[in-house]
Amino acid sequence: MKRAFTLIELLVVIAIIAILAAILFPVFAQAKLAAKKTTSISNMKQVALASQMYLQDYDDVIVPLRWFDPLNNSLPSSNGFYFYPVLLQPYTKNVELFLDPNDRADDPAMHFSGCPQYGRFDKQGCAYWYLTGAYPSYGFNRKYLNISWTGPFGAASYSGVSATSLGNTSQTVMLAEASGKDVVAPSQPTVRAAVGYHRIDAPSFWLPASQADPNAIGLDARTQGQLWGRYDPKYVIVNWLDGHTKYIAINSLVGQNTSTESLDRFWNGIGSN
Numbered sequence: 686m687k688r689a690f691t692l693i694e695l696l697v698v699i700a701i702i703a704i705l706a707a708i709l710f711p712v713f714a715q716a717k718l719a720a721k722k723t724t725s726i727s728n729m730k731q732v733a734l735a736s737q738m739y740l741q742d743y744d745d746v747i748v749p750l751r752w753f754d755p756l757n758n759s760l761p762s763s764n765g766f767y768f769y770p771v772l773l774q775p776y777t778k779n780v781e782l783f784l785d786p787n788d789r790a791d792d793p794a795m796h797f798s799g800c801p802q803y804g805r806f807d808k809q810g811c812a813y814w815y816l817t818g819a820y821p822s823y824g825f826n827r828k829y830l831n832i833s834w835t836g837p838f839g840a841a842s843y844s845g846v847s848a849t850s851l852g853n854t855s856q857t858v859m860l861a862e863a864s865g866k867d868v869v870a871p872s873q874p875t876v877r878a879a880v881g882y883h884r885i886d887a888p889s890f891w892l893p894a895s896q897a898d899p900n901a902i903g904l905d906a907r908t909q910g911q912l913w914g915r916y917d918p919k920y921v922i923v924n925w926l927d928g929h930t931k932y933i934a935i936n937s938l939v940g941q942n943t944s945t946e947s948l949d950r951f952w953n954g955i956g957s958n
Contacts, residue, residue, distance in 0.1 A: 718916065721785070721786040721787055721916075722915075722916045722922075722932075724786050725785045725786060725787075725822070725862075725915070725916075725922055726922055726930060726932065728781075728782045728783070728784070728785070728822075728823075729823060729860065729922050729924050729930050730924075730930045731777065731779075731782050732773065732777065732782055732783065732823065732860065732924065733859070733860070733924040733925075733928045733929070733930055734776075734928065735773045735776035735777045735782075736748060736773065736776075736859065736860075736924070736928070737928045738776045739772075739773060739776060740848055743845075744847075745847050745848050745849050746844075746845045746846070746847055746848075747830045747831070747845030747846055747847075747848055747859075747926075748769050748772050748773060748845055749769065749772060749831060749842070749843045749844055749845050750768070750769055750825050750827050750830075750831045750843040750883065750884060751766060751767060751768040751769065751818065751842065751843055751883065752767050752836070752842040752843065752844075753765050753766055753767070753836055753838055753840040753841070753842050754767070754836070754838065754842075755838055756838075760814045761811075762800075762810060762811055762812055762813040762814045762815060763814035763815050763818065764799060764800075764812060764814075764815045765838070765840075766815050766818060766819065766840070767818065768817075768818025768819055768821075768883050769818070769825050769883065770783040770817060770818050770821045770883070771814055771817065771818045780817055783817070783821035783822060783823060784821065784822050784881070785822035785823075785862065785881075785915055787915045788822050788880040788881055788915075799811075799812065800812035800815075805817070805820055805880075818883060819882075819883050820865065820880065820881040820882060820883065821863075821881050821882075821883055822862060822863070822880070822881045822915075823860045823861065823862060823863060823881075823922075823924070824860065824861060824862075824863025824881075824882050824883060824884045824885035824911050824912070825859070825860055825883060825884050825885065826857075826858045826859055826860070826861075826884075826885060826887070826952055827843070827884040827885070827886065828886060828887050828890065828949075828952065828953075829846075829851070829857070829887065829949070829952050829953045829954065830845060830846055830851075830857075830859065830926070831843040831844065831845055831846065832844045832845075832846060848926060850954070851926060851953070851954030852954045852955060852956065853954055853955060853956030853957075854925070854926040854927040854954070855925055855926075855927040855929065855956070856925065856951055856956030856957055857925060857926040857927075857951065857952065857953070857954050857956065858885075858887075858923055858924075858925065858926075858938060858951055858952050859923075859924045859925060859926045860885075860923070860924040861885055861912055861921045861922065861923045861924070861938075862912065862913055862914055862915055862921040862922050862923075863881065863882045863883075863884070863885045863906075863911045863912060863913055864880065864881060864882055864906045864911060864913030865881065865882035865906070865911065866905070866906040866913060882906075882911050884911065885910050885911045885912055886910035886911060887910065887948070887949040887952035887953070888910065888938070888939045888940070888948040888949055888952070889945040889948045889949050890910055891907070891908060891909055891910045909935055912935055912938075914935065919934055919935055919936070920932055920933065920934055920935065921933065921935055923938070926954075937951075938951050938952075939951075
């Protein structure tokens, strides 16, 4: 005679499955997050390699943060702005390397004012290359690795400096996880550009300047130079100028003394030596 499960036995089995699910689901979530972090680190390593290839091809000159030329029609959807992710395309051959896996799902559909109907991931959009360059997941050390100048068309352009002019390239930040997550105005607390930004600033630029806090966590990424850790609010993935990549605490990127030179020692080429 076949014996069927009783109701109590079924409820016990269901309860055990529910308990196991409650234990395992957080583990699965953590594993998924760890996989995304590994992907992001891999992306940055490949971008670092592309940057080193650029250095070799341009006599040790670092890739510009961006340049502006509205008469250049090689990429019409750039709207004349050629940011570093676009300039490195001949070496990466892959736009996805500049995007952290976490940025895609939460993309607030960044738009360009001249092309409002298309968002950041619309590859056929009239502002695709502009948005791709302006809002990558990894920001560029703009103050010390580039020289700003105003071109003939008004908008600011940049020229890369020579890597040999910086003393300690192994302890000089080139790229790091970044966000343009800032409040537009106190009276209008609207978060803008929450998923990425093309530049980061050294500690001497961090706001508020009188009380810069490298551990600041909140809506405004400007308090830590646009650095924004996606896997731990106090840590970011960093590409150093010599090409290596490291996951590091944000507060370890700040010099110990109050002078600009000391505060920015991991940005300006001095390093720890």
